[in-house]
Amino acid sequence: MGQLQLLTAVVLSMCRHFQPVSAFLTYASSMQVGAQSGIQECKYQFALERWNCPESTLQLSTHNGLRSATRESSFVHAISAAGVMYTLTKNCSMGDFDNCGCDDSRIGQTGGRGWIWGGCSDNVAFGEKISKQFVDALEDGHDSRAAVNLHNNEAGRLAIKATMRRACKCHGVSGSCSIQTCWMQLADFREVGNYLKVKHAHAKKLELDKKPARAGNSADNRGAIAQAFRGIARTELIYLEDSPDYCVRNQSMGFPGTEGRECLKGGKNMSQWERKSCRRLCYECGLRVVEKRVEVVSSCNCKFHWCCTVKCDKCTQVVTRYYCEHREVGAKPQNKTKRKHRARRH
Numbered sequence: 001m002g003q004l005q006l007l008t009a010v011v012l013s014m015c016r017h018f019q020p021v022s023a024f025l026t027y028a029s030s031m032q033v034g035a036q037s038g039i040q041e042c043k044y045q046f047a048l049e050r051w052n053c054p055e056s057t058l059q060l061s062t063h064n065g066l067r068s069a070t071r072e073s074s075f076v077h078a079i080s081a082a083g084v085m086y087t088l089t090k091n092c093s094m095g096d097f098d099n100c101g102c103d104d105s106r107i108g109q110t111g112g113r114g115w116i117w118g119g120c121s122d123n124v125a126f127g128e129k130i131s132k133q134f135v136d137a138l139e140d141g142h143d144s145r146a147a148v149n150l151h152n153n154e155a156g157r158l159a160i161k162a163t164m165r166r167a168c169k170c171h172g173v174s175g176s177c178s179i180q181t182c183w184m185q186l187a188d189f190r191e192v193g194n195y196l197k198v199k200h201a202h203a204k205k206l207e208l209d210k211k212p213a214r215a216g217n218s219a220d221n222r223g224a225i226a227q228a229f230r231g232i233a234r235t236e237l238i239y240l241e242d243s244p245d246y247c248v249r250n251q252s253m254g255f256p257g258t259e260g261r262e263c264l265k266g267g268k269n270m271s272q273w274e275r276k277s278c279r280r281l282c283y284e285c286g287l288r289v290v291e292k293r294v295e296v297v298s299s300c301n302c303k304f305h306w307c308c309t310v311k312c313d314k315c316t317q318v319v320t321r322y323y324c325e326h327r328e329v330g331a332k333p334q335n336k337t338k339r340k341h342r343a344r345r346h
């Protein structure tokens with residue numbers, strides 16, 4: 001979902017829920033930045049997956065009739081809610097808001113052997129509260145989808161707390177470190193992304209009781225939803241529908257398919273996951289891998305001139321890249337535009 005779309009969705013939901021507009025305006029830019037960093041992290045985490053967090057599938061709001069509750073949309077909800085909470089919390093510690101500052105509730109207390117609470121602990125309670133207030137307001141339904149999305153938003157916010165760590169500073173005679181002051185700080189957002197990626201891999205499918213509720217009886221419905229959620233930890237991601245085949249382009253769902261995607265080959269230093277990317281994106285999707293030589297321009301031979309400029313040359317380097325394409329033989333006949341394309345390359 002684009003930035004503007006998110007903003008519009010939040011404003012719409014506010015109007016419906018009568019939230020104070022002034023409060024919204026105070027936090028609007030931070031929420032934008034936060035949601036954006038969530039999406040960026042999604043794109044990083046899924047760069048070599050068949051589903052690679054395409055814009056067209058990022059719908060946080062329920063107003064749109066077309067919303068799925070797959071394993072992938074559970075990740076989108078979690079990382080977006082986490083991104084908003086993260087940014088608001090950082091803003092708070094930086095003193096960007098009048099009404100909040102570091103969490104000093106434990107300052108001066110003994111934390112453990114040889115250390116006391118001090119410094120500026122990130123105020124996650126603040127970020128959590130505001131993120132909950134505005135991101136959760138996008139969910140206006142009372143059905144199982146809304147319940148699943150809210151659960152995943154919460155799991156995203158819990159990921160911020162779960163990845164926080166203690167930072168300490170030494171004190172004592174000539175840095176002997178006989179006593180330390182410590183505070184809790186947010187992890188890098190990358191770590192939050194890594195954490196949620198693991199949750200995505202272990203996401204649980206919510207099994208709703210198939211017994212049809214009496215038509216229109218929302219109490220029955222709510223009871224069934226509550227029953228289904230029993231036994232699922234708040235930290236786990238959940239989904240309702242199995243993922244579609246992401247190899248294949250599905251225009252109505254906004255999935256582009258893997259044709260044309262780049263994959264990695266031949267690097268000695270690659271992880272197992274990277275090394276299998278061509279298999280995952282191309283071969284297992286019935287596509288072949290084509291090699292393309294691409295010119296890459298970069299700065300090189302940089303020299304430092306006293307004082308103080310750096311001058312560089314532009315160097316062009318030809319590198320090999322790999323892409324998924326339609327098979328040539330055995331596949332259905334290619335149409336003219338494609339054939340021309342291929343001929344040019346050879």
Ligand SMILES: *[C@@H]1O[C@H](CO)[C@@H](O)[C@H](O)[C@H]1NC(C)=O
Pocket residue numbers: 026029030033087090091096097
């Ligand atoms: C919050 O922080 C982000 C960058 O992390 C910044 O872009 C935004 O302007 C900040 N918000 C306020 C109100 O200062």
Ligand SMILES: *[C@@H]1O[C@H](CO)[C@@H](O)[C@H](O)[C@H]1NC(C)=O
Pocket residue numbers: 244248249250251252253
């Ligand atoms: C696209 O996805 C929808 C919903 O999953 C499905 O009903 C439809 O058959 C799919 N279309 C194609 C061309 O795969």
Ligand SMILES: *[C@@H]1O[C@H](CO)[C@@H](O)[C@H](O)[C@H]1NC(C)=O
Pocket residue numbers: 269
């Ligand atoms: C290769 O891997 C090592 C260890 O993981 C890392 O330190 C190094 O930067 C990598 N080199 C390249 C070229 O990616």
Ligand SMILES: *[C@@H]1O[C@H](CO)[C@@H](O)[C@H](O)[C@H]1NC(C)=O
Pocket residue numbers: 335336337338
């Ligand atoms: C030819 O290829 C284009 C681009 O991939 C596609 O949109 C079009 O539907 C194809 N036409 C036929 C007849 O297969």
